[in-house]
Amino acid sequence: xxxxxxVLVENQPGVLSRVAGLFSGRGFNIESLTVAETNEPGxxxxxxxxxxxxxxxxxxxxxxxxxxxxxxxxxxxxxxFVEREMALIKVRAEQHTRAEVLRIVDIFRAKVVDVSxxxxxxxxxxxxxxxxxxxxxxxxIGVVEVARTGKAALARAKKx
Amino acid sequence: xxxxxxxxxxECLKKEGVEIIFGFPGGAILDIYHEMRNHxxxxxxxxxxxxxxxxxxxxxxxxxxxxxxxxxxxPGATNxxxxxxxxxxxxxxxxxxxxxxxxxLIGNDAFQEVDIVGITRPCTKHNYxxxxxxxxxxxxxxAFYLARTGRPGPVLVDLPKDxxxxxxxxxxxxxxxxxxxxxxxxxxxxxxxxxxxxxxxxKRPVFYAGGGVIISxxxxxxxxxxxxxxxxxxxxxxxLGGFPAVIKNDKGQRVLHPLWLGMLGMHGTFRANMAVQNxxxxxxxxxxxxxxxxxxxxGFAPKAKIxxxxxxxxxxxxxxxxxxxxVGDCKKALQQLNELAGKEPIANVDEIxxxxxxxxxxxxxxxxxxxxxxxxxxxxQFVVEKIFELAAEDAIITTExxxxxxxxxxxxxxxxxRTLLTSGGLGTMGYGLPxxxxxxxxxxxxxxxxxxxxxxIQMNIQEMITAxxxxxxxxxxxxxxxxxxxxRQWQELFYSKNYxxxxxxxxxxxxxxxxxxxxxxxxxxxxxxxxxxxxxxxxTKRPVMIDFWVNPEEGVYPMVPAGKNISEMLxx
Numbered sequence: 001x002x003x004x005x006x007v008l009v010e011n012q013p014g015v016l017s018r019v020a021g022l023f024s025g026r027g028f029n030i031e032s033l034t035v036a037e038t039n040e041p042g043x044x045x046x047x048x049x050x051x052x053x054x055x056x057x058x059x060x061x062x063x064x065x066x067x068x069x070x071x072x073x074x075x076x077x078x079x080x081f082v083e084r085e086m087a088l089i090k091v092r093a094e095q096h097t098r099a100e101v102l103r104i105v106d107i108f109r110a111k112v113v114d115v116s117x118x119x120x121x122x123x124x125x126x127x128x129x130x131x132x133x134x135x136x137x138x139x140x141i142g143v144v145e146v147a148r149t150g151k152a153a154l155a156r157a158k159k160x
Numbered sequence: 161x162x163x164x165x166x167x168x169x170x171e172c173l174k175k176e177g178v179e180i181i182f183g184f185p186g187g188a189i190l191d192i193y194h195e196m197r198n199h200x201x202x203x204x205x206x207x208x209x210x211x212x213x214x215x216x217x218x219x220x221x222x223x224x225x226x227x228x229x230x231x232x233x234x235p236g237a238t239n240x241x242x243x244x245x246x247x248x249x250x251x252x253x254x255x256x257x258x259x260x261x262x263x264x265l266i267g268n269d270a271f272q273e274v275d276i277v278g279i280t281r282p283c284t285k286h287n288y289x290x291x292x293x294x295x296x297x298x299x300x301x302x303a304f305y306l307a308r309t310g311r312p313g314p315v316l317v318d319l320p321k322d323x324x325x326x327x328x329x330x331x332x333x334x335x336x337x338x339x340x341x342x343x344x345x346x347x348x349x350x351x352x353x354x355x356x357x358x359x360x361x362x363k364r365p366v367f368y369a370g371g372g373v374i375i376s377x378x379x380x381x382x383x384x385x386x387x388x389x390x391x392x393x394x395x396x397x398x399x400l401g402g403f404p405a406v407i408k409n410d411k412g413q414r415v416l417h418p419l420w421l422g423m424l425g426m427h428g429t430f431r432a433n434m435a436v437q438n439x440x441x442x443x444x445x446x447x448x449x450x451x452x453x454x455x456x457x458x459g460f461a462p463k464a465k466i467x468x469x470x471x472x473x474x475x476x477x478x479x480x481x482x483x484x485x486x487v488g489d490c491k492k493a494l495q496q497l498n499e500l501a502g503k504e505p506i507a508n509v510d511e512i513x514x515x516x517x518x519x520x521x522x523x524x525x526x527x528x529x530x531x532x533x534x535x536x537x538x539x540x541q542f543v544v545e546k547i548f549e550l551a552a553e554d555a556i557i558t559t560e561x562x563x564x565x566x567x568x569x570x571x572x573x574x575x576x577x578r579t580l581l582t583s584g585g586l587g588t589m590g591y592g593l594p595x596x597x598x599x600x601x602x603x604x605x606x607x608x609x610x611x612x613x614x615x616x617i618q619m620n621i622q623e624m625i626t627a628x629x630x631x632x633x634x635x636x637x638x639x640x641x642x643x644x645x646x647x648r649q650w651q652e653l654f655y656s657k658n659y660x661x662x663x664x665x666x667x668x669x670x671x672x673x674x675x676x677x678x679x680x681x682x683x684x685x686x687x688x689x690x691x692x693x694x695x696x697x698x699x700t701k702r703p704v705m706i707d708f709w710v711n712p713e714e715g716v717y718p719m720v721p722a723g724k725n726i727s728e729m730l731x732x
Contacts, residue, residue, distance in 0.1 A: 010340065013289070018281060025282045055477075062474040068286040068306065071340045 002031065003057055004083055004153050006074035007046040007064055011037060015069045019046060022063050028052060032085075032150030043071065047083075047153045074155060083153035086125045088113070089135065092142030093120040101141060108134045119144060165293045165324035166195040169257070172300040173201060175332050178228050180601055182206055182215040186232020188259030188272060191324045204601060204630055207622040209236050211594040213243020214620070217252050218595030221581045222556055223602045224377070226307050227252070232259040234272030237318075238279065242588060244314045245283040249585025250398060251375060253312035255303045256284075262322040263291055277318050285313030293326040298333050305336045310343030311472040312375060343471060347488030347496065355443075355467045355484050356500045362441035364516045365391040368424065368453075371398030371584065372446015372470060372490045374577040379403065381494035382445065386419050388501045390513040392520055394421040394432040396447050397569055398584040405573035416573070421520065422529065425453040426720045427566045430527035431520050433718075433726040436461050438519075444468040446490040449479040450585070459725035469493045527718070527731055529570050538687050540564070540639040540710040544571040546690050547609060547637060550698060555607040556581065556599045560592040560616030562646035564639050566716040568611045590619025593636060597623055600632040607635070607698060614640040614667050624677040627703040635697045636705045638670055641712045649715045653730070674705035683707040 009015045016035055023030050031049040038045050050060060057077070064073045074081075093101050093115075101120055105112055108130065114121035124134050128151070135143065163171065169192055173181075180202045185193045196203060206212040209231045216227030227247075231240055237258040247254045261270040266289075277289045286306050288299045296319075303315040359365060367386050373379055373395070379402045386393045386403070393403045400423060406414045422429030424436055436442060442464040447453070454460040457479055468475075468482040469490050476485040486493055506512065531541040544567045547557075557572055558581040559565040565582055574580050581599060583591040592610040600608040610617075617638050627634050639645075644662040651659050674681030680702050684693040690708065697704040718729040 014277065014281070017278070021281055055481075059474065059478060066472070066474055068338060068341050 001053065002049060002051055004047065004049050004076045004081070004151060005061065005064070006076065006153055007048070007070055008038070008072040008074070009044050009046060010069040010071065011042050011044040012069060015044070016046070018067050018069060019064065022067065023050070023060075026059070026063070028056060028060055032148075034150040034152050047151050049151055076153060076155065080156040081153050082156055083127055083151045084125055085128065085131055085149055085151045086123065087131050087135070087146060087148045089122045089124065089138055089143055090145040091120050091122060091138045092118065092144060094118060097141050101138065104134065104137050110134065161329070162327040163330045164191070164195070164327050165296050165319070166191040168293070168296050168328070168330050169300070169319070169324065170195060170199040170201065171330055172297055172332060173228070174199070176226070176300075176304045178226070180204060180219060181228050181230050182212040182219070182598065183230035184209050184212055184232065184236060186236045186259060186272070188233035188261060188321050189230065189236075189257075189319070191321065192230065192319075202601075204597075204626065206594070206626050208620065209239035210243050210590065211597075211620050211623040211626065213240040213254070213256065214246065214588075214591050214594035215598035215601070216254050216256070217243060217247045218558060218581050218598030219602050220247070220252050220254055221595070222578055222599035224578065225253070226304055227254045227598065228257070229254070230257045232272065233261055233276070234274045236272075237276040238274055241280060241283065244280055244316065246583050246586045246588045246591060247314040248283045248285070250371060250583065251312050252314065253307040254314040255307050256314060256316045258316060258318050260289070260318045260320040263320045264322070266320065276316065280316050283314075284316050287316035287318070289318045290320065290323050293323050293328045296323065297331060301333045302336050302338065306341065310341070310345070344473070344487045345471065345489045345492065347469065347486045347493040351484060351486045352493060352496045352500070355486060356497055358441055358465055358467060358484060359389060359443065359497070360506060362391075363512070364439045365389060365441045365443060366421070366435050366439040366464075367391050367393040367443045367445065368395070368436065368447055369393060369399040369402050369445045370396040370447025373399055373402035376446065376471070376490040377577070378445070378491035378494050379577045381491055381498055385494055385498050385501060388498070388509075389506065390419070390509050390517065391443070392419045392421050392435055392517065394424040394428070394436065396425065396450065396453055396584070397423060397582060399447065400569060400580045401574035401577045404575040406575055414573070418517070423569050425726060426455065427570065427716050427718065428726065429524075429529055429570075430718055430729060430731065431523035433720070433729060434523045435520055437463075437725070437727040439464045442466045444482070445494065446470060448475040451479070454479060455720050455724055455726040455728075533687055535687070538684065538690060538708055538710045540567050540641065540708070540714055541571050542687065543637060543639060543690055543708050543710065544568055544611065546694055547611070548572045550691070550694050551609065552607055555579065555609060556596070556603065558582065558592040558596040558599065558608070558610045560610070560612045560619075561587045561589045562613050562616055562644070563641075563649065563714075563716050564611050564613040564616065564645075566646070567639070570716075589616035593617065593620050593634070594623045596634040596636070597627050597632050600627070600634050601630070604632070609635045609637060612636055612638045613645055614638055614642065614670075615644040615664055618667070621673070624674065624679055624703065624705065628678040632703065633701050634703050638705065638707050639710050640667070640670070640707050641710050641714065642667065643712055646716070652713070652715070653719075654721070670705055670707040679703040679705055681705050681707070683709070685709040
């Protein structure tokens with residue numbers, strides 16, 4: 001099973017290495033990992049996606065909590081959460097395919113952020129399914145390069 | 161007034177009550193060594209930095225205080241890694257100070273530079289690189305706090321040379337503020353009640369205690385609860401001494417405690433392993449279900465509901481899924497269970513427990529721990545039993561790793577906590593001698609004995625001179641079988657007696673070696689020489705190394721082959 005975990009950490013040298021080392025040292029895999037500062041000075045948020053059964057996930061969360069620089073671990077298994085990923089996709093865009101590329105960009109509410117005589121670079125944001133879908137469609141035209149950020153996630157705010 | 165980093169270092173150690181540092185100097189740490197003359201702290205100069213780490217570890221295990229070692233950068237720092245990993249696996253409170261090249265040179269492959277913080281990240285509880293002298297006092301305060309609280313462990317502080325040369329105002333923080341560190345010490349009341357309900361109704365309970373009982377000083381509470389519930393007790397290797405294996409009877413003779421099962425696991429007693437496999441409630445206290453204890457996990461304690469107390473939540477349900485987890489300090493949890501047991505004692509507990517204790521008695525009589533000492537040739541078990549017979553109750557025993565360690569666990573009947581110092585988790589050969597020196601430095605008047613093998617003693621034998629120089633009268637009992645015995649035993653049983661690379665037919669003359677170091681060297685080659693040699697060793701005030709020529713092919717039994725259920729023991 002694939003799981004998304006949020007980790008609020010102190011923004012200090014070596015913290016990311018501690019988190020990543022915890023995974024590699026125990027044979028757990030990280031599928032994607034994002035990290036950046038939060039609104040609170042001195043704190044960063046790591047969002048990571050990992051695979052494993054319930055038992056492995058329990059261990060991962062406990063081990064993360066054990067790290068001294070980890071302030072809080074958000075286990076998104078039982079909560080509603082929002083997750084997004086951004087991808088930059090460089091796609092071949094010749095005279096006869098440009099209109100099709102733009103149609104796809106429009107359908108996915110993506111953006112063309114760079115244009116050259118033979119290529120468009122597209123920025124797209126969404127969940128995993130959306131990114132996969134646009135990659136598949138553009139792939140039929142000719143994807144040259146892709147850079148994905150990995151997921152960022154937050155628990156949904158309570159409605160009441 | 162401004163103080164240099166080196167001065168701040170000693171002021172901090174004074175605040176933490178540090179009495180002894182085990183260390184070895186070098187270029188990067190010289191400013192601290194230069195400053196040392198101005199402070200009344202005892203420094204024990206080792207001969208190898210691994211020795212310093214194990215000595216700090218031995219000191220910590222014997223006293224319960226934080227052990228401290230101080231080494232230089234690069235190779236000095238990397239030489240401590242085995243000692244740090246040893247302490248980490250066995251939850252030993254330790255602070256390791258390493259020198260580092262000046263901050264502008266960090267990352268430039270400078271002379272004697274190594275990323276020790278990176279190297280030790282997986283084997284320390286936490287570690288620090290101090291980049292500004294203003295952070296030094298806070299970091300040292302945090303390091304000691306982290307080392308000794310929650311689940312204890314080693315903490316490393318890396319000190320760049322320019323940081324310890326710089327100056328700042330010295331302020332020692334009164335309190336530690338670490339947002340991400342809040343160990344759960346107080347057990348959850350609801351879980352304690354659930355545990356009590358289960359313990360109350362158990363027909364065949366077994367208490368399984370680990371090193372946590374010793375770390376949290378919960379031995380009295382454990383004994384009290386076990387006696388109240390008439391529950392038999394087994395311990396892990398790390399838990400030995402947490403429950404009195406022997407008590408004195410009416411005639412003043414030492415006899416096995418009626419509830420004592422002996423150690424369990426791969427080299428555990430028949431009765432301990434059988435009791436665990438047949439119990440209906442297994443009460444694990446400060447133990448982590450190590451694979452040397454459980455054998456095949458899926459077949460471990462198959463009939464039992466399991467209660468598990470541990471201060472470290474990651475230890476709970478890591479290997480064996482438990483029914484009632486209790487996160488918290490063992491002592492507090494056992495105190496609360498004792499209170500409940502006092503309020504509502506189990507009626508007719510003796511009667512209820514009779515069939516179970518009778519079954520255990522039968523197991524003990526069917527397959528007791530035993531060996532036969534013939535007229536010729538010394539059995540290693542005989543040496544350990546003689547040491548037990550002759551040593552004072554508060555003697556501290558350290559071991560190396562291998563057969564010597566297991567025979568000590570089986571045949572030395574520990575009655576007090578912090579009297580067995582052994583590398584349980586990592587299994588570090590070379591641990592015993594420096595650990596004994598560390599313990600002896602803490603308790604100069606107690607008898608400290610390292611039970612060693614001829615293979616493992618040679619891993620840190622250079623520390624004999626440290627013992628001699630510092631007048632630390634440790635005794636080293638080498639069970640010399642001319643083999644790397646435990647590996648040889650595995651080769652005998654599982655590798656068709658192919659004794660590849662385990663025969664040590666070219667060892668030094670240990671008596672001459674002891675003499676060369678300025679220690680006393682003794683030898684016993686016949687059974688009748690064992691006792692006189694031990695008496696002589698124990699009565700001298702100098703370090704002694706005794707070379708016992710024991711039967712080369714003696715094995716450690718019982719033994720559970722790796723991957724088998726713990727009831728599937730080889731008994732011969």
